[in-house]
Amino acid sequence: MNPAALIASVYVFALAAFLGYQVISRVPPLLHTPLMSATNAISGISLIGSLVLAGAKGYPLPAHILGFVAVTTATINVVGGFGITDRMLKMFGKRKPEAAKAPAKGAAQ
Amino acid sequence: MNLAIYFMEATYLTASILFILSLKMMSHPDTARRGMFLAEAGMFAAIVGTLVGTQIVSWVWIIAGLAVGSIIGGWMAVTVPMTAMPQRTALSHAFGALAAALVGIGEFVVKAHEMGTVTRGALGFEVMLGALTTTGSLIAAGKLQGLIAGKPIQFRGQNALNLFIFLGMVTSFAYFWAHPEVVAAFYTMLGLAFVFGVMLVIPIGSADMPVVMSLLNSYAGLAAAATGFVLGNNVLIIAGTLDGFSGFILSVLMCKAMNRSITNVLFGGFGSVIAEASADAGGVMREINLEDAAMQLAFANRVVFVPGYGLATAQAQHAVRELAELLEGRGVTVKYAIHPVAGRMPGHMNVLLAEANVPYSALYEMEQINPEFPSTDVAVVIGANDVVNPDARDNPKSLIAGMPILEVDRAKSVIVLKRGQGRGFSGLENPLFFKPCTSMLYGDAKSTLSHLAQAVQRV
Numbered sequence: 001m002n003p004a005a006l007i008a009s010v011y012v013f014a015l016a017a018f019l020g021y022q023v024i025s026r027v028p029p030l031l032h033t034p035l036m037s038a039t040n041a042i043s044g045i046s047l048i049g050s051l052v053l054a055g056a057k058g059y060p061l062p063a064h065i066l067g068f069v070a071v072t073t074a075t076i077n078v079v080g081g082f083g084i085t086d087r088m089l090k091m092f093g094k095r096k097p098e099a100a101k102a103p104a105k106g107a108a109q
Numbered sequence: 110m111n112l113a114i115y116f117m118e119a120t121y122l123t124a125s126i127l128f129i130l131s132l133k134m135m136s137h138p139d140t141a142r143r144g145m146f147l148a149e150a151g152m153f154a155a156i157v158g159t160l161v162g163t164q165i166v167s168w169v170w171i172i173a174g175l176a177v178g179s180i181i182g183g184w185m186a187v188t189v190p191m192t193a194m195p196q197r198t199a200l201s202h203a204f205g206a207l208a209a210a211l212v213g214i215g216e217f218v219v220k221a222h223e224m225g226t227v228t229r230g231a232l233g234f235e236v237m238l239g240a241l242t243t244t245g246s247l248i249a250a251g252k253l254q255g256l257i258a259g260k261p262i263q264f265r266g267q268n269a270l271n272l273f274i275f276l277g278m279v280t281s282f283a284y285f286w287a288h289p290e291v292v293a294a295f296y297t298m299l300g301l302a303f304v305f306g307v308m309l310v311i312p313i314g315s316a317d318m319p320v321v322m323s324l325l326n327s328y329a330g331l332a333a334a335a336t337g338f339v340l341g342n343n344v345l346i347i348a349g350t351l352d353g354f355s356g357f358i359l360s361v362l363m364c365k366a367m368n369r370s371i372t373n374v375l376f377g378g379f380g381s382v383i384a385e386a387s388a389d390a391g392g393v394m395r396e397i398n399l400e401d402a403a404m405q406l407a408f409a410n411r412v413v414f415v416p417g418y419g420l421a422t423a424q425a426q427h428a429v430r431e432l433a434e435l436l437e438g439r440g441v442t443v444k445y446a447i448h449p450v451a452g453r454m455p456g457h458m459n460v461l462l463a464e465a466n467v468p469y470s471a472l473y474e475m476e477q478i479n480p481e482f483p484s485t486d487v488a489v490v491i492g493a494n495d496v497v498n499p500d501a502r503d504n505p506k507s508l509i510a511g512m513p514i515l516e517v518d519r520a521k522s523v524i525v526l527k528r529g530q531g532r533g534f535s536g537l538e539n540p541l542f543f544k545p546c547t548s549m550l551y552g553d554a555k556s557t558l559s560h561l562a563q564a565v566q567r568v
Contacts, residue, residue: 006227016347020354026136032456040201043333043352046208048159053215055171057164063215068170070211073204075178083186089142091463
């Protein structure tokens with residue numbers, strides 16, 4: 001990495017940190033669990049680094065295998081993370097009248 | 110630069126924007142879900158962009174990894190119960206961090222000799238943070254799942270040993286930075302980081318898990334951001350930083366809600382000092398029977414439910430909602446008071462109650478609900494302990510002195526649902542239980558609540 005590229009990266013990092021602070025401090029405590037699970041899914045973006053390792057030109061077999069494991073775990077995070085976040089947020093979307101008629105699963109016993 | 114690379118960079122830019130937008134939409138429950146669709150679209154675009162823009166030569170590993178990951182991830186997304194959300198999240202911190210660490214190791218194996226100083230530094234950070242977050246999160250998940258004892262594991266000289274491991278890790282990092290040709294330094298750093306992750310989490314008690322979860326979240330994000338520095342990839346830096354800062358903000362909030370510093374949580378070994386500070390709470394606990402409790406609730410004007418981790422372990426979220434609906438049917442105003450550190454991760458209680466169809470407008474944060482307790486007829490504490498301990502407010506010598514609490518003891522009467530007479534996770538005596546306005550209702554929270562509901566119907 002040459003100095004210019006490094007400086008550009010540091011700019012990106014600093015601005016993202018600033019923006020992240022602004023955006024995330026507005027998320028209400030109500031949604032903190034979905035927030036954690038969502039940011040987790042989003043940081044599963046390291047998947048794109050893993051893809052390169054797993055299959056790109058110029059990487060030997062051991063790298064491909066490491067990449068395969070990385071692709072797997074990152075994909076688990078992306079698919080699982082977004083899936084579960086959506087499941088949670090769906091619950092928060094529910095309104096009162098709808099809530100009244102849905103029978104509770106835990107009611108048995 | 111050819112067209113494919115422009116396309117790839119365009120998808121990365123799009124993904125970055127969509128990620129930020131999606132987090133912005135998280136600021137309200139009505140828009141949050143739509144926001145996540147944007148993030149998913151961004152992720153999809155970035156993956157396609159990468160596959161198009163990079164010269165992929167072996168598709169087998171990629172397709173196999175995507176397939177296996179999707180199956181496991183999809184299975185988890187569908188089957189994991191809401192009560193297991195803390196474990197699931199801890200596990201996903203481990204997966205995310207492991208992916209970052211592995212990418213780092215791969216880059217080291219292939220390109221160590223041609224890396225510049227800066228890249229090598231970033232690589233060291235990536236691998237170190239990734240490795241220690243992986244094992245740390247696995248231990249956290251094990252504790253939350255009950256596979257490992259939730260009590261802090263401590264021994265003499267622990268902090269000294271941890272410091273020693275930490276210094277060893279940092280030294281080998283520095284050595285690797287200076288001498289990339291010494292392969293052993295890199296792997297020593299990797300090994301010590303794995304060990305350090307374990308050591309970091311074992312001395313921490315279950316009650317402090319919200320802080321640890323947030324910290325691990327932050328580390329996992331920063332590891333991804335470091336990957337971005339290594340690969341010179343901006344979308345990785347942005348997404349990783351967002352994740353890292355989100356975790357950091359949550360850690361600070363959780364620490365504030367316990368009136369403790371992060372260092373105190375990590376190295377204090379809370380819960381080990383137990384007995385001495387809580388000698389004489391004195392007095393007797395008054396037990397109440399179901400019928401009397403039901404009577405109190407049925408003829409109240411305002412009832413506030415205060416859920417804690419006990420609600421999650423007993424899976425009592427549906428039962429409490431049913432009782433609340435019965436009471437509302439009788440004209441009682443029902444609210445829920447949520448302490449920021451109730452449960453095992455930030456927002457844990459909100460998710461459980463939302464699962465049971467409790468409308469979020471009935472969930473109140475600590476600052477909103479505290480002024481309302483004096484006009485509350487009955488406060489029902491369900492498996493919560495430290496977050497309602499008046500000692501935090503009244504007794505400056507208490508271990509949790511200064512921690513903001515839900516002031517249920519200001520309500521006209523308090524009913525505490527508790528499994529047994531024992532102390533809470535922190536091992537502190539709770540004077541609330543001995544107050545004249547408090548009565549205790551022992552038993553499993555779920556069955557107690559459904560019996561209460563039946564009793565209310567009979568009133």
